[in-house]
Amino acid sequence: xxxxxxxxxxxxxxxxxxxxxxxxxxxxxxxxxxxxxxxxxxxxxxxxxxxxxxxxxxxxxxxxxxxxxxxxxxxxxxxxxxxxxxxxxxxxxxxxxxxxxxxxxxxxxxxxxxxxxxxxxxxxxxxxxxxxxxxxxxxxxxxxxxxxxxxxxxxxxxxxxxxxxxxxxxxxxxxxxxxxxxxxxxxxxxxxxxxxxxxxxxxxxxxxxxxxxxxxxxxxxxxxxxxxxxxxxxxxxxxxxxxxxxxxxxxxxxxxx
Amino acid sequence: xxxxxxxxxxxxxxxxxxxxxxxxxxxxxxxxxxxxxxxxxxxxxxxxxxxxxxxxxxxxxxxxxxxxxxxxxxxxxxxxxxxxxxxxxxxxxxxxxxxxxxxxxxxxxxxxxxxxxxxxxxxxxxxxxxxxxxxxxxxxxxxxxxxxxxxxxxxxxxxxxxxxxxxxxxxxxxxxxxxxxxxxxxxxxxxxxxxxxxxxxxxxxxxxxxxxxxxxxxxxxxxxxxxxxxxxxxxxxxx
Numbered sequence: 001x002x003x004x005x006x007x008x009x010x011x012x013x014x015x016x017x018x019x020x021x022x023x024x025x026x027x028x029x030x031x032x033x034x035x036x037x038x039x040x041x042x043x044x045x046x047x048x049x050x051x052x053x054x055x056x057x058x059x060x061x062x063x064x065x066x067x068x069x070x071x072x073x074x075x076x077x078x079x080x081x082x083x084x085x086x087x088x089x090x091x092x093x094x095x096x097x098x099x100x101x102x103x104x105x106x107x108x109x110x111x112x113x114x115x116x117x118x119x120x121x122x123x124x125x126x127x128x129x130x131x132x133x134x135x136x137x138x139x140x141x142x143x144x145x146x147x148x149x150x151x152x153x154x155x156x157x158x159x160x161x162x163x164x165x166x167x168x169x170x171x172x173x174x175x176x177x178x179x180x181x182x183x184x185x186x187x188x189x190x191x192x193x194x195x196x197x198x199x200x201x202x203x204x205x206x207x208x209x210x211x212x213x214x215x216x217x218x219x220x221x222x223x224x225x226x227x228x229x230x231x232x233x234x235x236x237x238x239x240x241x242x243x244x245x246x247x248x249x250x251x252x253x254x255x256x257x
Numbered sequence: 258x259x260x261x262x263x264x265x266x267x268x269x270x271x272x273x274x275x276x277x278x279x280x281x282x283x284x285x286x287x288x289x290x291x292x293x294x295x296x297x298x299x300x301x302x303x304x305x306x307x308x309x310x311x312x313x314x315x316x317x318x319x320x321x322x323x324x325x326x327x328x329x330x331x332x333x334x335x336x337x338x339x340x341x342x343x344x345x346x347x348x349x350x351x352x353x354x355x356x357x358x359x360x361x362x363x364x365x366x367x368x369x370x371x372x373x374x375x376x377x378x379x380x381x382x383x384x385x386x387x388x389x390x391x392x393x394x395x396x397x398x399x400x401x402x403x404x405x406x407x408x409x410x411x412x413x414x415x416x417x418x419x420x421x422x423x424x425x426x427x428x429x430x431x432x433x434x435x436x437x438x439x440x441x442x443x444x445x446x447x448x449x450x451x452x453x454x455x456x457x458x459x460x461x462x463x464x465x466x467x468x469x470x471x472x473x474x475x476x477x478x479x480x481x482x483x484x485x486x487x488x489x490x491x492x493x494x495x496x
Contacts, residue, residue, distance in 0.1 A: 034271040042275035049279040053286045060293050067300055074307055081311055085318065176323045178330040214330075222322055224315075248308055249428060251315030253322035 066232075066244055073163055073229045073246050080117070080134070080165060081227055081250055088133055089123055090254035093223070096120040097169055107171065107220030114167040161231070164242060168226040172251075175217045221254045301464040302480070305457060308426060309482030312455030316430035317486055320451050324490055428457035449490050456481045 034042075084093065096119040097103040101112025114120070118132040125131045226249050230242030324331045432453050458479040 038269060038271040042271040045272065045275045045279060049282050053282050056286050056289055060289055063293055063297065067296055070300055070304065074304060078307065085314060176326060178327050216326060218326060222319065246304065247426070248311050249315070250311040251318050253318040253325070255321055255325050
């Protein structure tokens with residue numbers, strides 16, 4: 001039915017041509033529907049409300065992804081460092097550093113970078129000599145990156161988003177002080193009688209073998225281990241190698257011999 | 258009022274409905290934001306605690322290295338810590354270690370629980386004094402022992418400061434306590450309990466200040482973690 005006809009039926013004065021369109025909307029209005037203005041205002045409000053919520057949800061999804069990656073980074077970093085501290089021989093790490101990181105000698109104090117953790121071989125594995133310590137859990141053969149250079153977290157969903165682990169080691173010379181076991185025939189019966197390292201109470205001219213404080217210097221017995229972890233392609237304009245980064249520092253002592 | 262308006266005329270109902278929907282969206286968005294924020298803060302703190310934990314583990318390695326290097330001096334220190342035992346008065350079979358009780362050592366400034374008269378005095382712990390850094394006037398760190406990171410010392414370690422893209426941080430570590438336990442007639446099965454503390458400072462006061470109302474207005478960005486381990490040193494101290 002044509003609008004003019006509708007208007008006539010509805011008793012609208014068709015001789016008033018000012019706004020047939022709005023008059024025809026009156027038809028819907030008279031049936032308790034929405035006006036055009038109402039709908040437009042409502043749509044504007046909805047758009048104003050939905051846009052920031054959508055942006056927030058998008059951001060939340062990204063953050064969740066990053067959080068999962070960080071969880072994976074922390075989980076695997078913990079495993080790597082705990083393994084290095086408790087299961088790997090000091091000499092095996094040094095051997096890898098000499099092979100790949102350019103470490104000059106067993107006692108060199110220069111920093112060496114291990115880009116490939118597979119170079120750390122388990123010398124205690126006599127059944128299969130030369131087996132990498134992290135052979136099973138960290139080997140990555142995915143596309144786009146050289147095999148053995150990067151490491152993945154074992155979670156299948158991240159199979160092709162490898163997390164990159166680099167190891168930096170630097171041996172530190174260390175001096176330990178101790179109280180000399182002198183005067184054994186003169187029992188010390190009170191804590192106050194114990195000499196202090198900083199004020200050993202040795203009178204001037206005390207012979208070396210009679211000094212109460214001694215020290216020993218060590219080389220090639222302690223290393224600082226820095227594990228650098230990276231994940232994700234950097235966003236445009238960011239000069240970092242990876243979008244997300246993490247690092248852990250610990251120390252390992254040579255206790256095996 | 259809405260009901261009256263509805264009965265009278267439906268004009269404006271679309272806006273009312275939309276606004277109602279928007280309120281629900283607002284609640285949803287607020288919840289989402291809050292959860293997201295909480296997750297990020299928790300994750301940040303876990304990251305920091307891991308760093309402090311591994312620094313503490315590193316300190317324990319240093320302690321083991323010292324025991325490994327100076328086993329005789331370690332036992333001497335144990336004996337000194339409780340007062341020297343006159344060997345001539347030890348009954349047969351002349352095993353002096355039987356007379357050495359367990360040992361707890363304190364660092365300067367450390368207050369034991371319960372407190373003891375010797376708290377804070379540098380006695381036996383001087384065996385490990387080389388790991389210790391302290392500050393007599395701590396400002397930022399009030400949650401544990403009043404220990405604060407001091408730069409320029411041998412306990413100041415920076416993670417890849419030459420490459421700040423790798424999430425650098427500052428940290429240090431200290432051995433707080435060594436306890437010689439489970440002694441027997443020989444040192445084959447001697448054990449030590451090592452308690453070490455690691456501190457790290459990411460410099461992020463915003464993340465670290467959240468959800469810790471008991472610190473009130475004290476800003477801090479440092480995280481401390483204590484590591485405790487029990488290790489058989491029998492193979493180390495036998496030459």
